[in-house]
Amino acid sequence: MLVTGLWGIRRQGSMWRDEAVTYDMAHRTLAELWPTLRTVDAVHGLYYVLMRGWFLVFDGGVVALRLPSVVAMAAAAAGVALLGRQLAGRRAGLFAGLVFVLLPMVQQYAQEGRSYAMVCALVVWSTYLLARVAARPSRRLWAGYGALSLAACLMHEFAVLALPAHGAAVVLSGLPRAVRRAWCVVAGAVVVALVPMALFSMGQSEQLSWLQWPNPVQLGTFIALVLGGLLCSRAPVARAGVQRLRLRPVALPLLVLPTALLVLLSQLKPMYVDRYVLYYVAGFALLAGAALDWVLRPAGRRGQTRRRLVYRSVALAVVPALLVPVNVFLRSPQSRTDDAIAVTRAVEELSSPGDGLLFLPSRRRVWAAADPHEFHRLRDLALDRSPVASHTLYGTELTGDRIQEHMMQTRRIVAVGDAKGQPLDDTDQEIAKRTVLRAAFQVCATRELTGAQVTLYARPGYC
Structure with missing residues (x-):
């Protein structure tokens, strides 16, 4: 995985x-970061603080941005392998770890400068500690399980x-009542400790206003993995002792419940994105690893012919x-929604120092965070207070009138906005920008990019 x-x-x-x-938030000082988290993105606050400390140690651009996720996903892969060994044996654990590494979702978020790889690693290792404490209960292991769960x-x-997936595993595995009671106490403590942050972040729920019904591709991926996991769960697995968790009661709830619950919650308010519950893929990897262990056992142990074993091995190599x-595609710029660096390059190509600058809509100003120095050459005609000064993203x-006034005093404007076909915001500011550009400016040049469009506008005669 590394x-x-x-x-x-x-x-x-x-x-x-x-x-x-x-990148922007991790480069703000703690004095600047805290007021921002009070108004927006509190759910990612701990991650931003950790990344702030990391950038103080190593500020290596996109490599530094993504390296913590790479290391976290490597830790998650190790955790999946150890958990598989704990539940189904050494070979099953090794195969589970390898399946986890090969999953495209794992590859994608291992190279993303966001918190999801770290969350996945923490959930996987908390699940591993749950399996350990179920086998040999101790206060130290329960404390470790609670600490990792709360950190996640x-x-x-x-x-x-x-x-809920862990609770289902504890119940379905038939663990003793004392273990079930201890899990309820620890899980309840985690929930109670999380409540203050959850209540605080609910006031920032407008951040999810861009979400609609679950993305069909993401939902289809989940359904495909569930069906694959159910198929793999039919493979025989060595039964664990009565005081140990068993593979299927651990893996199936972890695969199904987090995403299913998030989809159900999305009926009240859209909030489903697969990366929010990325750790569910560990459930599939565990089931697939156990199935591979069964398929690839030596032929003599199950009376298989050597030819059938070769056929199965070849089929497994094809996947x-x-x-x-x-x-390979996931390592290309086109694999993501947009590319802020490409936007910066296009602005550099089309603009001259002193030109006007507009973001349509204003939230696309976040692209400037990737290379703010390039945008400082231009005059942001709509900006009142910068993201840092306003404690926002x-x-x-x-106001729309002031923006219109600034635009009419400018000869050339570089407009940075969404690609064609995206919904248009109907605020006064956005309407003013579009109206003045259509009425008083002409298009000089355009750059079509992944998820973005950069256009140079000028008054007649100034292209």
Whole structure:
């Protein structure tokens, strides 16, 4: 996992908008970061603080931005392998870890400057400690399980959805009542400790206003993994002792419950994105690892012919080969929604010092966080207070009338906005920008980019 994570980590020097937010927030001082978290992105606060400390040690651009995620996902892969060994034996654990590494979602978020790889690692290791404490209860292991579970929840609140999966594992495995009672106490303590942050972040729920019904591709991926996991669960697995968790009661709830609960919650308010519960793929990896262990056992132990074993081995080798093009694509700039670095390059090509600058809509000002020095050459015609000064992600803008006044005093404007076909915001500021550009300016040049468009406008005669 560490090797594949380092492979193509620069992603050809690209950085998409969420990573640009991380890069910006991690470069703010704690005095600047705290007031921002009081108004926005509190759910990622712990991650930003950790990344702030990391950048003080190593400020190496996109490599530094993504390296913690690579290391975290490597830790998650190790945790999956150890958990599989604990539940189903050494070979099953090894195969589970390898399956986890090959999954495209794991490859994608191992190279993303966001908190999801860390959350995945924390949930996997808390599950491993749960398996250990179920086998040999001790206060030290219970404390470790609670600490890791709470850390995962503080890193991202939706990690709390792993607790119902753990509860199902404890019940379905038929553990003694004392173990079930101890789990309830620890899980309850984690939830109580999380409540203050959850209540605080609920006031920032407008951040999820961009979410609609669950993405069909993401939902389809989840359904495919569930079906694959159910198929793999039919393979025989060595039964564990009465005081140990068993593979299926651990893996199936971890695979199904977090995502299913998040989809159900999305009926009240849209909030489903697969990366919020990325750790569910560990459940599939555990089941697939046990199934591979069964399929690849020596033929003599199950009376298989050597030819059948060769056929199965070849079939299993084809799957990783088919994933190679996918994993190569994930290391390209086109694999993400947009590319803030490409936007910066386009602005540099089209603009001259002193030109006007507009972001349409204003939240696309986050692209400037990837390379703020380049944007300082231009005059942001709509900006009232910068993101840092306003303690926001995107800054605050002037009124529509003031923006119109500034635009009419400018000869050339570089407009940075969404790609064609995206919904248009209907605020006074956005309407003023679009109206003046259509009425008083002409298009001189345009750069079409992944998820973005940069256009140079000028008054007649100044192209």
